[in-house]
Amino acid sequence: MIYLDNSATTKPDATVLQSFMQVNEKYYGNPSSIHKMGGEVEKLQTKAREQAAQLLGVNPSEIIFTSGGTEGNNMAIKGIALQHQQRGKHIITSSIEHPAVYDTCLSLEKLGFTVTVLPVNEHGIVDVKALKAAITEETILVSIMHVNNEIGAIQPMEEIGEIVRAHKKIFFHVDAVQALGKIPVHIKRANVDLCTFSGHKINGLKGTGLLYVRDGVTLFPLFHGGGQEHGLRSGTENVAGNVAFVRALRLILECEAKKSEHLHSIQKQLLEGLAEMAHIYVNSTAEGAPHIVHFSVPGIKPEVLIHALYEEGIILSTKSACSSKQEDKSRVLEACGKSEEIATSGIRLSTSYHTTEAEVTQFLTVLHSTVTQLKGILG
Ligand SMILES: Cc1ncc(COP(=O)(O)O)c(C=O)c1O
Secondary structure, eight states: OEEOBTTTOOOOOHHHHHHHHHHHHHOOSOTTOSSHHHHHHHHHHHHHHHHHHHHHTSOGGGEEEESSHHHHHHHHHHHHHHHSTTTOOEEEEETTOOHHHHHHHHHGGGGTOEEEEEOBOTTSOBOHHHHHHHOOTTEEEEEEESBOTTTOOBOOHHHHHHHHHTSTTOEEEEEOTTTTTTSOOOTTTTTOSEEEEEGGGTTSOTTOEEEEEOTTOOOOOSBOSSOTTTTTBOSOOOHHHHHHHHHHHHHHHHHHHHHHHHHHHHHHHHHHHHHTSTTOEEOOOTTSOTTEEEEEOTTSOHHHHHHHHHHTTEEOBSSOTTTTTTOSSOHHHHHTTOOHHHHTSEEEEEOOTTOOHHHHHHHHHHHHHHHHHHHHHHO
16 A cells, blocks of 8 residues: 555554553553642643744743644634734735634634735745735734645744734734644744644644644633643643653654655655656746645546555545545645646655555556546546
8 A cells, every 4th residue: 555645644653652542551641730730741741842842933821732733724714803803804814724724714804803814826836916905904913824734835923923023913824734744844933923733743642743833922712621731722631642742743843854856756756757647737837835736637536546555555645634525626726826636636645754666666657547538438
Protein backbone atom coordinates (compact mmCIF):
# COMPACT_ATOMS: atom_id res chain seq x y z
CA MET A 1 0.00 0.00 0.00
CA ILE A 2 1.26 3.48 -0.88
CA TYR A 3 -0.29 6.03 1.46
CA LEU A 4 -0.46 9.47 -0.14
CA ASP A 5 -3.20 10.98 2.01
CA ASN A 6 -1.10 12.47 4.79
CA SER A 7 -2.87 15.82 4.76
CA ALA A 8 -6.09 14.01 5.66
CA THR A 9 -4.36 12.25 8.50
CA THR A 10 -1.07 10.54 9.29
CA LYS A 11 -0.07 7.20 10.73
CA PRO A 12 0.66 7.71 14.43
CA ASP A 13 4.33 7.26 15.29
CA ALA A 14 4.94 4.11 17.37
CA THR A 15 6.65 6.06 20.17
CA VAL A 16 3.77 8.54 20.27
CA LEU A 17 1.36 5.65 20.80
CA GLN A 18 3.70 4.29 23.45
CA SER A 19 3.74 7.61 25.35
CA PHE A 20 -0.05 7.72 25.23
CA MET A 21 -0.34 4.19 26.59
CA GLN A 22 2.27 4.71 29.31
CA VAL A 23 0.70 7.90 30.63
CA ASN A 24 -2.77 6.34 30.59
CA GLU A 25 -1.54 3.25 32.40
CA LYS A 26 0.55 4.95 35.08
CA TYR A 27 -0.80 8.48 35.38
CA TYR A 28 -4.53 8.13 34.97
CA GLY A 29 -5.34 10.39 37.92
CA ASN A 30 -7.10 13.71 37.49
CA PRO A 31 -4.56 16.56 37.51
CA SER A 32 -7.04 18.70 39.46
CA SER A 33 -7.25 16.18 42.33
CA ILE A 34 -5.41 17.34 45.45
CA HIS A 35 -3.91 13.95 46.34
CA LYS A 36 -0.33 13.01 45.43
CA MET A 37 -1.36 11.08 42.33
CA GLY A 38 -3.23 14.14 41.01
CA GLY A 39 -0.15 16.25 41.72
CA GLU A 40 2.09 13.91 39.74
CA VAL A 41 -0.25 14.03 36.75
CA GLU A 42 -0.39 17.81 37.00
CA LYS A 43 3.42 17.90 36.93
CA LEU A 44 3.38 15.82 33.77
CA GLN A 45 0.89 18.20 32.17
CA THR A 46 2.98 21.22 33.19
CA LYS A 47 6.09 19.58 31.73
CA ALA A 48 4.26 18.86 28.46
CA ARG A 49 3.15 22.51 28.28
CA GLU A 50 6.69 23.76 28.94
CA GLN A 51 8.14 21.46 26.29
CA ALA A 52 5.52 22.49 23.72
CA ALA A 53 6.28 26.14 24.46
CA GLN A 54 10.01 25.57 24.10
CA LEU A 55 9.59 23.73 20.80
CA LEU A 56 7.41 26.50 19.39
CA GLY A 57 9.51 29.34 20.82
CA VAL A 58 6.69 30.78 22.96
CA ASN A 59 5.76 30.97 26.68
CA PRO A 60 4.07 28.07 28.52
CA SER A 61 1.25 30.45 29.48
CA GLU A 62 0.53 30.84 25.76
CA ILE A 63 -0.21 27.13 25.19
CA ILE A 64 -3.79 25.82 25.27
CA PHE A 65 -4.14 22.09 24.64
CA THR A 66 -7.15 21.29 22.45
CA SER A 67 -8.70 18.36 20.60
CA GLY A 68 -7.31 19.48 17.22
CA GLY A 69 -7.61 21.95 14.38
CA THR A 70 -11.37 22.38 14.28
CA GLU A 71 -11.55 23.15 17.98
CA GLY A 72 -8.55 25.49 17.90
CA ASN A 73 -9.99 27.48 15.00
CA ASN A 74 -13.42 27.75 16.61
CA MET A 75 -11.92 28.67 19.97
CA ALA A 76 -9.81 31.42 18.40
CA ILE A 77 -12.37 32.94 16.03
CA LYS A 78 -15.52 32.73 18.16
CA GLY A 79 -13.47 33.49 21.27
CA ILE A 80 -12.15 36.77 19.82
CA ALA A 81 -15.47 37.72 18.23
CA LEU A 82 -17.51 37.23 21.39
CA GLN A 83 -14.94 38.77 23.71
CA HIS A 84 -14.15 41.87 21.66
CA GLN A 85 -17.42 42.65 19.88
CA GLN A 86 -17.72 46.02 21.61
CA ARG A 87 -14.60 47.08 19.71
CA GLY A 88 -16.10 46.17 16.33
CA LYS A 89 -17.92 43.43 14.49
CA HIS A 90 -15.91 42.99 11.32
CA ILE A 91 -13.82 39.91 10.50
CA ILE A 92 -11.51 39.32 7.53
CA THR A 93 -10.66 35.88 6.20
CA SER A 94 -9.78 34.35 2.81
CA SER A 95 -11.66 32.41 0.16
CA ILE A 96 -9.43 29.34 0.51
CA GLU A 97 -9.67 28.64 4.23
CA HIS A 98 -10.48 25.22 5.62
CA PRO A 99 -14.19 24.96 6.57
CA ALA A 100 -13.15 25.06 10.25
CA VAL A 101 -12.22 28.72 9.65
CA TYR A 102 -14.43 29.65 6.68
CA ASP A 103 -17.71 28.32 8.07
CA THR A 104 -16.84 29.48 11.59
CA CYS A 105 -16.39 33.06 10.36
CA LEU A 106 -19.57 32.93 8.29
CA SER A 107 -21.51 31.48 11.24
CA LEU A 108 -20.85 34.74 13.09
CA GLU A 109 -22.91 36.65 10.52
CA LYS A 110 -25.93 35.22 12.33
CA LEU A 111 -24.76 37.12 15.43
CA GLY A 112 -24.49 40.43 13.57
CA PHE A 113 -20.84 40.25 12.44
CA THR A 114 -19.76 41.21 8.93
CA VAL A 115 -17.22 38.99 7.18
CA THR A 116 -14.97 40.06 4.30
CA VAL A 117 -13.65 37.11 2.28
CA LEU A 118 -10.40 38.06 0.55
CA PRO A 119 -9.70 36.89 -3.01
CA VAL A 120 -6.60 34.89 -3.99
CA ASN A 121 -4.55 34.78 -7.18
CA GLU A 122 -4.36 31.77 -9.54
CA HIS A 123 -1.88 30.06 -7.20
CA GLY A 124 -4.06 30.53 -4.13
CA ILE A 125 -2.09 33.41 -2.61
CA VAL A 126 -4.09 36.02 -0.70
CA ASP A 127 -4.21 39.49 -2.23
CA VAL A 128 -2.37 41.58 0.36
CA LYS A 129 -3.57 44.85 -1.20
CA ALA A 130 -7.14 43.64 -0.82
CA LEU A 131 -6.41 42.91 2.84
CA LYS A 132 -5.19 46.48 3.42
CA ALA A 133 -8.23 47.85 1.65
CA ALA A 134 -10.64 45.65 3.60
CA ILE A 135 -9.56 46.86 7.05
CA THR A 136 -12.04 49.25 8.67
CA GLU A 137 -12.53 50.85 12.09
CA GLU A 138 -14.81 47.90 12.87
CA THR A 139 -12.25 45.15 12.10
CA ILE A 140 -11.25 43.02 15.10
CA LEU A 141 -9.88 39.85 13.53
CA VAL A 142 -7.91 38.69 10.49
CA SER A 143 -7.83 34.91 10.09
CA ILE A 144 -5.61 33.57 7.30
CA MET A 145 -4.25 30.03 6.94
CA HIS A 146 -0.52 29.38 6.63
CA VAL A 147 -0.58 26.45 4.17
CA ASN A 148 -3.67 25.58 2.19
CA ASN A 149 -4.86 22.03 2.74
CA GLU A 150 -5.92 21.40 -0.86
CA ILE A 151 -3.26 22.87 -3.13
CA GLY A 152 -0.49 23.63 -0.63
CA ALA A 153 -0.31 27.39 -1.30
CA ILE A 154 1.84 29.18 1.30
CA GLN A 155 0.63 32.59 2.44
CA PRO A 156 3.02 35.49 3.13
CA MET A 157 2.46 35.35 6.90
CA GLU A 158 5.07 37.92 7.87
CA GLU A 159 3.76 40.46 5.38
CA ILE A 160 0.19 39.90 6.59
CA GLY A 161 1.33 40.07 10.22
CA GLU A 162 3.02 43.40 9.53
CA ILE A 163 -0.17 44.86 8.08
CA VAL A 164 -2.29 43.63 10.98
CA ARG A 165 0.21 44.89 13.56
CA ALA A 166 -0.19 48.43 12.30
CA HIS A 167 -3.77 48.27 13.61
CA LYS A 168 -3.70 47.83 17.38
CA LYS A 169 -7.35 46.79 17.60
CA ILE A 170 -7.02 43.81 15.25
CA PHE A 171 -6.05 40.27 16.25
CA PHE A 172 -4.25 37.95 13.83
CA HIS A 173 -5.20 34.28 13.79
CA VAL A 174 -3.35 31.69 11.71
CA ASP A 175 -4.51 28.15 10.94
CA ALA A 176 -1.12 26.44 10.76
CA VAL A 177 -2.45 22.87 10.78
CA GLN A 178 -0.90 22.00 7.40
CA ALA A 179 2.25 24.05 7.90
CA LEU A 180 3.52 22.53 11.13
CA GLY A 181 6.61 20.39 10.62
CA LYS A 182 6.66 21.02 6.87
CA ILE A 183 7.66 24.68 6.66
CA PRO A 184 8.87 27.03 9.44
CA VAL A 185 6.06 28.61 11.46
CA HIS A 186 7.36 31.91 12.88
CA ILE A 187 4.72 32.77 15.45
CA LYS A 188 6.57 35.70 16.98
CA ARG A 189 8.24 37.02 13.85
CA ALA A 190 4.91 37.11 11.99
CA ASN A 191 3.18 38.89 14.91
CA VAL A 192 0.64 36.12 15.26
CA ASP A 193 -1.83 36.45 18.15
CA LEU A 194 -3.46 33.03 17.82
CA CYS A 195 -2.19 29.94 16.01
CA THR A 196 -3.90 26.58 15.51
CA PHE A 197 -2.16 23.18 15.35
CA SER A 198 -3.47 19.61 15.12
CA GLY A 199 -1.86 16.40 16.38
CA HIS A 200 -3.12 13.88 13.85
CA LYS A 201 -1.52 15.73 10.92
CA ILE A 202 1.97 15.30 12.42
CA ASN A 203 2.01 11.57 13.20
CA GLY A 204 0.27 12.28 16.49
CA LEU A 205 -3.14 11.17 17.67
CA LYS A 206 -6.62 12.19 16.63
CA GLY A 207 -8.27 14.30 19.31
CA THR A 208 -5.07 16.16 20.20
CA GLY A 209 -3.87 19.64 19.30
CA LEU A 210 -2.82 23.02 20.51
CA LEU A 211 -3.88 26.64 20.22
CA TYR A 212 -1.26 29.31 20.76
CA VAL A 213 -2.80 32.39 22.42
CA ARG A 214 -0.40 35.30 22.83
CA ASP A 215 -0.04 36.51 26.43
CA GLY A 216 -2.49 39.35 27.01
CA VAL A 217 -5.00 38.21 24.36
CA THR A 218 -8.35 37.44 25.96
CA LEU A 219 -10.95 35.04 24.54
CA PHE A 220 -14.53 34.24 25.41
CA PRO A 221 -14.29 30.52 26.27
CA LEU A 222 -16.34 28.00 24.30
CA PHE A 223 -16.50 25.72 27.34
CA HIS A 224 -17.19 26.80 30.90
CA GLY A 225 -16.70 24.55 33.89
CA GLY A 226 -13.69 23.64 35.99
CA GLY A 227 -11.50 26.39 34.55
CA GLN A 228 -8.78 24.15 33.07
CA GLU A 229 -6.38 25.44 30.38
CA HIS A 230 -6.19 28.96 31.84
CA GLY A 231 -9.99 29.05 32.01
CA LEU A 232 -10.25 28.78 28.23
CA ARG A 233 -11.12 25.11 27.93
CA SER A 234 -12.83 23.59 30.92
CA GLY A 235 -12.91 19.82 31.12
CA THR A 236 -10.59 17.20 32.60
CA GLU A 237 -7.34 17.37 30.67
CA ASN A 238 -6.33 14.68 28.19
CA VAL A 239 -2.88 14.49 29.79
CA ALA A 240 -1.86 11.34 27.92
CA GLY A 241 -2.99 12.93 24.64
CA ASN A 242 -1.14 16.16 25.43
CA VAL A 243 2.09 14.30 26.28
CA ALA A 244 1.69 12.31 23.05
CA PHE A 245 1.11 15.53 21.11
CA VAL A 246 4.32 17.06 22.43
CA ARG A 247 6.24 13.92 21.46
CA ALA A 248 4.79 14.11 17.92
CA LEU A 249 5.66 17.81 17.79
CA ARG A 250 9.26 17.13 18.78
CA LEU A 251 9.59 14.34 16.19
CA ILE A 252 8.07 16.29 13.30
CA LEU A 253 10.25 19.33 14.02
CA GLU A 254 13.31 17.04 14.03
CA CYS A 255 12.21 15.67 10.65
CA GLU A 256 11.72 19.21 9.34
CA ALA A 257 15.23 20.13 10.46
CA LYS A 258 16.91 17.00 9.08
CA LYS A 259 14.77 15.71 6.21
CA SER A 260 13.22 18.75 4.59
CA GLU A 261 15.31 18.15 1.47
CA HIS A 262 13.75 14.72 1.08
CA LEU A 263 10.23 16.16 1.04
CA HIS A 264 11.28 18.73 -1.57
CA SER A 265 12.91 16.14 -3.79
CA ILE A 266 9.76 13.97 -3.68
CA GLN A 267 7.69 17.05 -4.54
CA LYS A 268 9.97 17.76 -7.52
CA GLN A 269 9.71 14.17 -8.69
CA LEU A 270 5.91 14.34 -8.49
CA LEU A 271 5.56 17.71 -10.20
CA GLU A 272 7.91 16.69 -13.03
CA GLY A 273 6.24 13.31 -13.48
CA LEU A 274 2.74 14.81 -13.55
CA ALA A 275 3.76 17.61 -15.92
CA GLU A 276 4.76 14.99 -18.52
CA MET A 277 1.47 13.11 -18.33
CA ALA A 278 -1.37 13.55 -20.79
CA HIS A 279 -4.85 14.46 -19.47
CA ILE A 280 -3.42 15.88 -16.21
CA TYR A 281 -3.59 19.50 -15.12
CA VAL A 282 -1.37 20.37 -12.14
CA ASN A 283 -2.81 22.90 -9.67
CA SER A 284 0.15 23.10 -7.24
CA THR A 285 3.48 24.81 -7.78
CA ALA A 286 7.05 24.13 -6.63
CA GLU A 287 6.73 27.24 -4.42
CA GLY A 288 3.93 25.58 -2.45
CA ALA A 289 4.27 23.39 0.65
CA PRO A 290 6.52 20.42 -0.13
CA HIS A 291 4.05 17.75 1.03
CA ILE A 292 0.95 18.66 -1.03
CA VAL A 293 0.58 18.19 -4.78
CA HIS A 294 -2.82 18.76 -6.35
CA PHE A 295 -3.91 17.96 -9.88
CA SER A 296 -7.09 17.64 -11.91
CA VAL A 297 -8.02 15.07 -14.53
CA PRO A 298 -10.77 16.78 -16.53
CA GLY A 299 -13.41 14.37 -17.73
CA ILE A 300 -12.81 11.81 -14.99
CA LYS A 301 -14.77 12.02 -11.75
CA PRO A 302 -12.28 12.12 -8.85
CA GLU A 303 -14.06 9.34 -6.97
CA VAL A 304 -13.74 7.02 -9.99
CA LEU A 305 -9.99 7.62 -10.13
CA ILE A 306 -9.59 7.33 -6.37
CA HIS A 307 -11.37 3.97 -6.28
CA ALA A 308 -9.42 2.70 -9.30
CA LEU A 309 -6.11 3.72 -7.69
CA TYR A 310 -7.14 2.15 -4.39
CA GLU A 311 -7.56 -1.16 -6.21
CA GLU A 312 -3.90 -0.77 -7.23
CA GLY A 313 -2.83 -0.12 -3.63
CA ILE A 314 -2.59 3.66 -3.81
CA ILE A 315 -4.44 5.84 -1.31
CA LEU A 316 -5.18 9.50 -1.94
CA SER A 317 -8.08 12.01 -1.70
CA THR A 318 -10.23 14.55 -3.42
CA LYS A 319 -9.93 18.07 -1.90
CA SER A 320 -9.74 17.87 1.89
CA ALA A 321 -10.96 14.79 3.70
CA CYS A 322 -13.28 16.82 5.89
CA SER A 323 -15.26 18.16 2.96
CA SER A 324 -14.60 15.58 0.27
CA LYS A 325 -17.93 13.87 0.68
CA GLN A 326 -19.95 17.07 0.50
CA GLU A 327 -19.75 18.82 -2.83
CA ASP A 328 -18.28 18.08 -6.19
CA LYS A 329 -16.78 21.47 -6.79
CA SER A 330 -13.70 22.68 -4.94
CA ARG A 331 -14.26 26.15 -3.41
CA VAL A 332 -10.48 26.56 -3.32
CA LEU A 333 -9.94 25.85 -7.03
CA GLU A 334 -12.89 28.05 -7.90
CA ALA A 335 -11.35 30.87 -5.84
CA CYS A 336 -8.11 30.41 -7.84
CA GLY A 337 -10.12 31.10 -10.98
CA LYS A 338 -9.99 27.53 -12.32
CA SER A 339 -12.64 26.35 -14.77
CA GLU A 340 -15.60 24.25 -13.65
CA GLU A 341 -13.97 21.23 -15.32
CA ILE A 342 -10.77 21.63 -13.32
CA ALA A 343 -12.56 22.56 -10.08
CA THR A 344 -14.71 19.41 -10.18
CA SER A 345 -11.97 16.91 -11.04
CA GLY A 346 -9.33 17.61 -8.39
CA ILE A 347 -7.15 15.02 -6.70
CA ARG A 348 -4.87 15.77 -3.77
CA LEU A 349 -1.86 13.71 -2.91
CA SER A 350 0.05 14.41 0.25
CA THR A 351 3.34 12.86 1.21
CA SER A 352 5.19 12.40 4.49
CA TYR A 353 8.83 12.13 5.54
CA HIS A 354 8.36 8.35 5.15
CA THR A 355 7.28 8.49 1.49
CA THR A 356 10.03 7.02 -0.71
CA GLU A 357 11.18 7.85 -4.23
CA ALA A 358 10.35 4.27 -5.24
CA GLU A 359 6.77 4.75 -4.04
CA VAL A 360 6.44 7.94 -6.07
CA THR A 361 7.82 6.20 -9.16
CA GLN A 362 5.31 3.39 -8.73
CA PHE A 363 2.49 5.85 -8.13
CA LEU A 364 3.31 7.76 -11.35
CA THR A 365 3.38 4.53 -13.38
CA VAL A 366 0.06 3.34 -11.96
CA LEU A 367 -1.54 6.76 -12.38
CA HIS A 368 -0.47 6.91 -16.02
CA SER A 369 -1.90 3.50 -16.85
CA THR A 370 -5.10 4.06 -14.85
CA VAL A 371 -5.83 7.43 -16.45
CA THR A 372 -5.06 6.07 -19.93
CA GLN A 373 -7.38 3.14 -19.31
CA LEU A 374 -10.22 5.28 -17.89
CA LYS A 375 -9.90 7.79 -20.72
CA GLY A 376 -10.13 4.87 -23.17
CA ILE A 377 -13.29 3.56 -21.51
CA LEU A 378 -14.89 6.98 -21.12
CA GLY A 379 -13.86 8.05 -24.61
C1 LIG B 1 -5.89 23.57 7.28
C2 LIG B 1 -6.72 22.75 8.20
N1 LIG B 1 -7.32 23.33 9.25
C3 LIG B 1 -8.06 22.63 10.11
C4 LIG B 1 -8.26 21.29 9.97
C5 LIG B 1 -9.09 20.52 10.96
O1 LIG B 1 -8.24 19.84 11.83
P1 LIG B 1 -8.76 18.63 12.75
O2 LIG B 1 -9.05 17.48 11.84
O3 LIG B 1 -7.64 18.37 13.70
O4 LIG B 1 -9.99 19.12 13.45
C6 LIG B 1 -7.68 20.62 8.87
C7 LIG B 1 -7.92 19.18 8.63
O5 LIG B 1 -7.90 18.73 7.49
C8 LIG B 1 -6.88 21.37 7.98
O6 LIG B 1 -6.28 20.80 6.93
